[in-house]
Amino acid sequence: MAAPAGDAAPYARRMTTSTAPVPTTAAAAPRFPFGALLLLSFAVFVTVTAESLPAGLLPEMVEGLQTDPLGVGLLISVWALTVIVTSVPLARLTARFDRRLVAGGALAVFAVANAATALAPTYEAAVATRIAAGVAHGLFWAIVIVYATSLLAPSHLGRGLALVTAGGTVATLAGLPAGALIAQLLSWRWAFGALAAVALVLAVIILIRLPRRVPEPALLRADRPRGADASLVPILLFAAASLVFALGQFATFTYVRPLLEVSAGVPEAQVPLLLFAYGAAGLAGVAVAGPLADHWPRASLVIILAGLVAAFGILTLAADTPLVYVALAGWGFAIGAFFPLQSSLLMRIATDRTRTLASAGTVVTFNVGIAVGPWLGDLVGGAAQPTAATALSGGAVLVSLLLVVAAVVRGFRRSDA
Numbered sequence: 001m002a003a004p005a006g007d008a009a010p011y012a013r014r015m016t017t018s019t020a021p022v023p024t025t026a027a028a029a030p031r032f033p034f035g036a037l038l039l040l041s042f043a044v045f046v047t048v049t050a051e052s053l054p055a056g057l058l059p060e061m062v063e064g065l066q067t068d069p070l071g072v073g074l075l076i077s078v079w080a081l082t083v084i085v086t087s088v089p090l091a092r093l094t095a096r097f098d099r100r101l102v103a104g105g106a107l108a109v110f111a112v113a114n115a116a117t118a119l120a121p122t123y124e125a126a127v128a129t130r131i132a133a134g135v136a137h138g139l140f141w142a143i144v145i146v147y148a149t150s151l152l153a154p155s156h157l158g159r160g161l162a163l164v165t166a167g168g169t170v171a172t173l174a175g176l177p178a179g180a181l182i183a184q185l186l187s188w189r190w191a192f193g194a195l196a197a198v199a200l201v202l203a204v205i206i207l208i209r210l211p212r213r214v215p216e217p218a219l220l221r222a223d224r225p226r227g228a229d230a231s232l233v234p235i236l237l238f239a240a241a242s243l244v245f246a247l248g249q250f251a252t253f254t255y256v257r258p259l260l261e262v263s264a265g266v267p268e269a270q271v272p273l274l275l276f277a278y279g280a281a282g283l284a285g286v287a288v289a290g291p292l293a294d295h296w297p298r299a300s301l302v303i304i305l306a307g308l309v310a311a312f313g314i315l316t317l318a319a320d321t322p323l324v325y326v327a328l329a330g331w332g333f334a335i336g337a338f339f340p341l342q343s344s345l346l347m348r349i350a351t352d353r354t355r356t357l358a359s360a361g362t363v364v365t366f367n368v369g370i371a372v373g374p375w376l377g378d379l380v381g382g383a384a385q386p387t388a389a390t391a392l393s394g395g396a397v398l399v400s401l402l403l404v405v406a407a408v409v410r411g412f413r414r415s416d417a
Contacts, residue, residue: 030153036210037163040148043107043202044167047137049175050114050195051079056180060188065123075130082134083141083367090135091142091360098214099147103140104207110136111199118192138367142360149347149355150213157347158293162340166286169336173279231351231358237407238346239361241400245305246369248396249335251377252312252389259386260328263319274325278332285336292337293344298408301341305401308334312394316387345408 054061054075061072094102113133120126145161152160179191252259260266260274285304292300307330314327342362350358381388 030156032156032160033151034163036151037148037160039202039205039210040103040144040164041167043103043140043199043206044144044164045171045175046167046195046199046202047107047110047140048168048171049179050110050133050192050199051137052076052172052176053179053191053195056176057183057188057191060183061126064188065120065126067123071123075126077371078127079130079134079137080367080371082131083138084364084371086135087138087142087363087367088357088360090139091356094139094143095356098212099143099150100206100210100212102143103147104203104210106136106140106143107199107203107206110140111196111203113196114192114199115196118189118196138360138363141363142356145343145347145359146355147213151211154348155294158295158297158340158344159290161343161347162286162290162293165339165343166283168339169279169282169286173276173283231349231354234349234407234410235346235354235358235361237403237410238342238349238358239365241403241407242342242362243365243369244396244403245338245400246366247373247376248312248369248393248400250370250373251380251396252315252386252393254374254377255383255386255389258383259315259319259390260324262383263315263387264324265320266324274328278328281329281332282336285333285338286340288333289337289340293341297341297345297348301338301345301404301408302401304334304337304341305397305404308338308397309394309401312390312397315390316394319387319390342404349407 054072058069058072061067061075062069065071110133113129113136116129117126117133120129144164148160148164149157179195182191182194256275256278257271260271261268266274289300289304311327311330311334314323315331318324318327343359346358346362347355376392377389380392
């Protein structure tokens with residue numbers, strides 16, 4: 001198995017454990033599993049769309065469930081809280097099982113739960129179904145990066161994880177609008193039903209067509225070593241970095257409309273176009289992050305975070321200048337590139353024993369940031385003074401950058417030892 005170029009080499013040394021001859025020709029090199037990864041990316045698209053779908057169906061769900069806007073908003077909050085509470089315990093409970101079975105099974109439960117949401121007769125029933133869907137969502141996200149990593153050669157890790165996580169970026173661009181369109185043409189219940197049907201089809205294909213990946217018994221026996229796994233410290237640093245990053249992102253993104261309209265003076269009619277440009281820049285970030293993660297993962301993540309600090313600085317100090325357009329594009333690009341770069345670095349640093357825990361921990365901390373970030377943004381200024389939120393976000397991303405540097409130094413120093 002050929003080692004990846006640049007600073008990705010430690011992962012290759014650690015992962016190349018087979019005694020089979022190393023391929024010496026291009027024909028013998030491992031193939032890039034595009035079809036399997038695309039399938040997982042579609043599954044990511046469906047789960048991320050369902051997570052925030054109530055926000056796009058607000059008036060229809062208010063009427064259909066006889067509640068108020070706050071009640072519909074709580075359907076998103078209860079989902080996030082469920083993910084926070086259940087992801088790590090479920091990841092540990094399922095650590096011994098075939099990862100394909102866990103991913104496909106979680107997606108099947110997710111499909112059933114969303115079908116139940118579509119049929120929910122009351123608001124209370126909808127809350128219960130959202131909790132069930134949140135449990136499945138948390139487990140799926142805890143395993144999908146680990147499973148995708150197991151399908152990839154080290155030299156393909158960055159591009160592979162970028163493809164898988166691109167589903168989440170596309171969901172923010174197209175998933176929510178598509179759900180809202182279905183609700184307008186048919187009903188909000190049809191929107192959830194459509195997601196459930198697609199998720200069920202994907203689950204069946206994953207279970208039938210994708211390869212099995214059962215953790216090796218030796219690794220499972222080593223799950224309780226006498227000494228702590230050396231990768232735990234950098235994993236915890238990465239988890240803290242993800243938490244602070246998410247806090248910074250959602251402290252400002254929640255109030256992006258007043259930021260553009262009030263602070264930047266952008267006409268209201270132009271705001272949707274700028275938000276589309278923000279999303280398009282995010283897709284560009286995902287596309288670029290794959291090759292970068294395969295060749296220069298450490299330097300690329302540090303540069304991306306430094307650029308995001310600069311973007312928030314511009315949004316804070318020069319929001320009323322044309323530089324705001326550059327900053328908005330840079331912000332979107334950095335958000336798109338962050339998760340593939342962070343995921344690939346985390347999978348390189350984590351050992352086989354700690355990889356599932358690392359992935360689940362990132363899911364939990366990111367969801368905490370999603371839940372708390374808007375509150376922090378509102379606390380410092382919110383819609384009334386959005387540049388105060390951007391200042392907070394810039395500081396948060398700077399802290400995240402320092403934590404990433406510490407995690408990378410600690411993690412790769414261990415792997416080089």
